[in-house]
Amino acid sequence: MRRRSQDWFDRDDVSGFVHRAWTKASGYTETSYRRPIVGICQTWSELNHCNRHLREVAEAVKRGVLEAGGLPMEFPVISLSEPLVKPTTMLFRNLMAMDAEEMIRAYPLDGVVLLSGCDKTTPALLMGAASADIPAIMVTGGPMLTGHWQGQQLGACTDCRRYEQELRAGNLTREQWVEIEDSICRSAGHCMVMGTASTMASMAEALGMTLPGNAAIPAPDSRRLRLAEESGRQIVAAIDADLRPSRILTPEAFDNAIRVLMAIGGSTNAVIHLPAIAGRLGLELPLDRFDRISRETPFLANVKPSGEYHMEDFFYAGGIPAVMKELLPLLHREALTITGRSVAENVAAAQIVNRDVIRPLDDPLYPEGGIVVLRGNLCPDGAVFKQTAASPELLRHRGRAVVFRSLRDLDERIDDPNLDVRPDDVLVLQGCGPIGAPGMPEKGNLPIPQKLLQQGVRDMVRISDGRMSGTAFGAVVLHVAPEAAVGGPLALVRDGDMITLDVPARRLTLEVSDAELARRRAEWSPPPAHYERGYGWLYLNHVNQAPLGCDFDFLRRA
Numbered sequence: 001m002r003r004r005s006q007d008w009f010d011r012d013d014v015s016g017f018v019h020r021a022w023t024k025a026s027g028y029t030e031t032s033y034r035r036p037i038v039g040i041c042q043t044w045s046e047l048n049h050c051n052r053h054l055r056e057v058a059e060a061v062k063r064g065v066l067e068a069g070g071l072p073m074e075f076p077v078i079s080l081s082e083p084l085v086k087p088t089t090m091l092f093r094n095l096m097a098m099d100a101e102e103m104i105r106a107y108p109l110d111g112v113v114l115l116s117g118c119d120k121t122t123p124a125l126l127m128g129a130a131s132a133d134i135p136a137i138m139v140t141g142g143p144m145l146t147g148h149w150q151g152q153q154l155g156a157c158t159d160c161r162r163y164e165q166e167l168r169a170g171n172l173t174r175e176q177w178v179e180i181e182d183s184i185c186r187s188a189g190h191c192m193v194m195g196t197a198s199t200m201a202s203m204a205e206a207l208g209m210t211l212p213g214n215a216a217i218p219a220p221d222s223r224r225l226r227l228a229e230e231s232g233r234q235i236v237a238a239i240d241a242d243l244r245p246s247r248i249l250t251p252e253a254f255d256n257a258i259r260v261l262m263a264i265g266g267s268t269n270a271v272i273h274l275p276a277i278a279g280r281l282g283l284e285l286p287l288d289r290f291d292r293i294s295r296e297t298p299f300l301a302n303v304k305p306s307g308e309y310h311m312e313d314f315f316y317a318g319g320i321p322a323v324m325k326e327l328l329p330l331l332h333r334e335a336l337t338i339t340g341r342s343v344a345e346n347v348a349a350a351q352i353v354n355r356d357v358i359r360p361l362d363d364p365l366y367p368e369g370g371i372v373v374l375r376g377n378l379c380p381d382g383a384v385f386k387q388t389a390a391s392p393e394l395l396r397h398r399g400r401a402v403v404f405r406s407l408r409d410l411d412e413r414i415d416d417p418n419l420d421v422r423p424d425d426v427l428v429l430q431g432c433g434p435i436g437a438p439g440m441p442e443k444g445n446l447p448i449p450q451k452l453l454q455q456g457v458r459d460m461v462r463i464s465d466g467r468m469s470g471t472a473f474g475a476v477v478l479h480v481a482p483e484a485a486v487g488g489p490l491a492l493v494r495d496g497d498m499i500t501l502d503v504p505a506r507r508l509t510l511e512v513s514d515a516e517l518a519r520r521r522a523e524w525s526p527p528p529a530h531y532e533r534g535y536g537w538l539y540l541n542h543v544n545q546a547p548l549g550c551d552f553d554f555l556r557r558a
Contacts, residue, residue, distance in 0.1 A: 110239045258285075436527065
């Protein structure tokens with residue numbers, strides 16, 4: 001089989017001369033560039049804590065590539081830090097995916113190793129690699145070690161949010177808050193709960209795009225480097241076998257990933273990222289498919305924010321291979337993976353070491369999956385809800401709407417002592433979607449009003465067209481589609497309207513007549529555009545709504 005890189009180096013014209021001469025100028029010999037050339041797509045950045053150790057991971061990958069007879073060549077792409085990038089990393093996920101796709105396609109690479117870690121870096125690289133479609137394997141950076149404070153184990157940022165509530169309620173001093181700040185993040189790596197970073201690493205593994213066990217190895221653990229080295233060897237084998245993403249990312253692989261998502265109580269953000277990755281291959285992942293699989297899949301992973309433990313414990317208990325071994329009766333067992341073997345072959349030796357962390361299929365934590373899809377006149381194109389992280393008494397709820405028109409309105413009024421709000425009300429946030437915010441930030445888990453926190457309230461039904469951090473928790477309805485900024489029904493909600501949430505029935509209803517909604521719609525006008533030039537303008541004019549993964553319309557394959 002002729003390798004892709006030979007189109008650069010095995011030619012007798014002036015282009016071949018230039019390609020060879022400039023490569024030799026970098027110190028490579030002819031023997032080097034005659035090997036399979038493996039790109040190492042690097043998202044290391046001093047601005048991105050989650051990925052700050054990926055230089056060392058890249059060196060381990062290089063060892064494996066060299067041992068297998070390949071030539072590793074490292075190159076950078078955009079790195080998105082969830083805590084630091086403003087207004088939101090989601091605004092730039094598609095830009096990062098475009099960067100990765102174009103660099104993979106532009107250079108003489110026969111295969112690529114994708115190094116990721118923080119929330120958006122994993123789906124962005126998978127999207128780019130799916131579009132470029134040359135042999136690819138992913139190595140994620142792994143979760144941080146568990147935090148500790150006053151004898152308690154801490155998980156970022158589930159406990160950031162939990163203790164922030166106590167600070168606002170007056171139950172925590174500023175000195176204690178700083179102690180927690182100093183104690184919660186104590187190593188390299190991404191959040192150590194089943195947040196978006198851990199979830200998307202798990203999705204990459206469940207899809208078959210990583211070696212088994214990749215998702216949960218803690219970042220400082222030497223086994224992370226050993227897996228990286230083995231991944232370097234495997235990508236050379238994948239080049240020989242022409243194992244492209246399009247051969248691995250099949251409808252069956254996406255079904256497997258969705259089932260694992262439901263079993264681990266993963267982040268609701270995966271319901272956006274998986275359709276975006278699938279769309280790059282011309283595959284549809286409708287929301288109803290997520291809900292159908294959720295109804296059939298028990299919740300097994302006792303990991304925060306839906307459970308008690310952390311990713312470190314999850315790794316020791318068996319990680320994703322153990323979960324998939326337990327789920328085998330429900331999985332597409334013969335789905336091909338980057339190892340060249342099937343899912344069933346990959347997990348044959350896996351076992352659950354701690355059944356309190358990973359429950360057996362016949363004794364789950366919850367009979368259904370973590371995420372459900374809601375329908376109704378408030379969300380005609382769907383909305384999502386993480387039932388395993390919500391207060392059970394709020395799964396069926398009827399309450400009066402308290403509406404915030406924007407993020408600024410929310411910030412200005414949520415802690416106003418004169419805010420007309422009761423514990424059984426429903427907090428509604430408009431203008432937080434892909435276009436409205438812009439970029440669909442993780443603001444969907446609206447804070448509980450301070451005066452209610454001081455009364456002991458710790459959860460309320462909250463509804464928005466935004467997202468929620470995978471580390472967050474509560475009775476939160478997210479991704480309401482269409483969003484308010486494009487005239488979705490959410491834009492028409494007014495203070496005092498009654499809203500009914502019925503999670504078991506998968507319904508979300510605004511109790512307002514069609515005639516009244518028509519009257520309000522006639523009075524509605526779209527908000528002014530956030531951008532008039534550059535990437536922001538491109539984003540606003542081409543981003544799809546949440547059910548299609550918020551990818552650009554021109555990047556989805558027909």
